Amino acid sequence: MTAESSVQPPAEARVVLDARDITRALTRISHEILERNKGAGDLVLLGIPSRGVPLARRIAERITAVEGVEVPVGALDVTMYRDDLRKHPARGPQPTEIPPGGLDGRTVVLVDDVLYSGRTVRAALDAMNDLGRPDVVRLAVLVDRGHRELPIRADHVGKNLPSSRSERVMVRLEELDGLEGVWLA
């Protein structure tokens, strides 16, 4: 999902996850990824900008701490692949960084902050198509707020957050925002 414009969540927003909850959720996701993949072999983590990228890095650090191996981390920008490009003024793309080993034959775990309509993930799958052919693609998200518009689901979820469409989910991460937490408003 795209970044909200203002960093500070409004006063009436409810805290859904605090910094420690996020840490625990990412630790669990890291273990789940390792369990599912039977180790860190062939694993590549790709964060979807902007907030998926620091999340992917954090998961990689935890995997290294557990398994003692470096996991390649990259970024996959989906701006040019979105199906709603014409609904907004053109937004500039963000960096795509594919780790040196490439994606062919790898197990790619896409990492994003919020799973909502599923359209970002669809765009990410299309973008990946132009960059290589992974053996397996999985999806890890910090928050799944429901309201899917496409047949897409996450393999690893930090928190399932039932929400109404009129509500806003705000994820803030230390690396990008200088504060940490997930709010619902």
Added chain:
Amino acid sequence: MNKHLLSAADLSADDIETLFTTAAEMHDVQRREVKKLPALRGRTVINLFFEDSTRTRSSFEIAGKWLSADTINITGKGSSTSKGESLRDTVLTIAAMGVDALVMRHSASGAALQVSQWVDAVVINAGDGTHEHPTQSLLDAYTLTRRLGTLEGKHVAIVGDLTHSRVFRSNVIMLATLGARVTVVAPPTLMPSGVGAWSQEAGFALSHELDEVLPKADAVMMLRVQKERMSGGFFPSPREYTVGYGLTRDRLAVLGPDVPICHPGPMNRGLEIAADAADAAQSLILDQVSAGVAIRMSVLYHLLAGEGSAA
């Protein structure tokens, strides 16, 4: 950002920053195996060139294709213009087919502006007479920014045939927007009339002495001597031009190895630029060409991809 790109003056410093950031990403796409992005799928871009061009036209065509737009080239020669059709009729005919953007080059100054008033499509000026060539100035500034880090406060010398140069006009505007100091150098006969008043208004310096300017320059842009636009004696002989205003081997030595050299091409080797200078390590001439595609992808993307763009 404005709907059309007709002049370098259409772009604010923020617009330029946005275009450069996107161009940097497009530069990475150029190195990929699959050089294709779907952003302009279903859009049609017509390159309408009434004057000869190799790099501008082909880079616009490649830029459009890599963004998945349908791009079609129409040249003056071989079109109905050679049968006597007016520019207005030609443009309205093409627009009636339902195009989203017209990339236009024409020998008449102001042609792109005129056309933008006739059609709904986005119009991008790819050179109008001796007036402007905004995407060239964008790619020049982009290339220099990548080399120098920033253009703020940098001293750029623009040298050569100013009278006939649309590249000069767009670059003076572009560089001023980005905070560079500009000195333009030319023989008196190749200074356009009225340039004195314009230089005071726009804040750039004039000089006839290349050897005084070069040692103080952070970057040098050489302009092509446009023989095809010259009907008369602007300088006594090519050799005399080279002695006074060419970037010769001796001047290259004065310049030092870290000062980048640009030339919009096509070059007259041995006339305005010596082969040693054109092929020197500090020459950015091929970087300019490769940046040309990235910049034009960025321009097409920002003018065509979003809401409310084109018809």
